Amino acid sequence: MATLRGLSDSNCAEIDNLGRFAVEQHNKKENAVLEFARVVKAQEQLVAGTLHHLTIEVIDAVFGCLYGSIAYCALLTGSLNSGGHSPGWKEVPVHDPAVQHAANHAITSIQQRSNSLLPYVLQEILHAKAEVIDEFEKYNMLLKVKRGEKEEKFNVEVHRKKESGFLLNHMEQDHSKC
CATH class of the missing domain: 3.10.450.10 (Nuclear Transport Factor 2; Chain: A,)
Known part of the structure; x- marks a missing residue:
């Protein structure tokens, strides 16, 4: 995977929303009942879109205690970079x-x-x-x-x-x- 702008720390307001979404997806995939607590670390890497690397602190919703953290990586294309990619929708x-x-x-x-x-x-x-x-x-x-x-x-x-x-x-x- 080619890096267009290297790996950088994210400080975007949407990171919490992305973290919540990541926990929802994790729960669906693993049949888990975790709740989003906070994003511990967030980085982004521009490729064909924006690749987000998140470390998320979660709570076990059944027992109400801190579960630990999960790692999540997602390619989102809302911040597309047109350099070197085919144009069009x-x-x-x-x-x-x-x-x-x-x-x-x-x-x-x-x-x-x-x-x-x-x-x-x-x-x-x-x-x-x-x-x-x-x-x-x-x-x-x-x-x-x-x-x-x-x-x-x-x-x-x-x-x-x-x-x-x-x-x-x-x-x-x-x-x-x-």
Whole structure:
């Protein structure tokens, strides 16, 4: 596996979310009942995406005592690097923290553009793709949202210049059944 930027310490706000996700995945795989306590150590390595190396402190949920720590390694593509990789849209995991942030930004923007008094609440990211062009990341997502009792779907495209904020570039309501 080629290193594009070497191994560095992570100090990203999404690390706790990634840690919680890692514990959920561990519990499913091992049929365990562990609870996330904290991330002890986090490093990231840029490859075709971002490879996260986490050491996570967990609690045995059955006995309520400190279990120890588990190691978790995940390749997330929300911070794709286009150098040396084929251009175009790539499928990305909906649980990727960058995808989650893009979706949350889209919901906030949809709410701001709406004249509805009922808030839009993100229910689920149904599908996500990402593309990197030069310094821009683009996220194309299908979002399932709820507004009051009504469920709706939106196709959205969110852009982010690296090291900058998100911008909702396009949105349209998807009229297929929820």
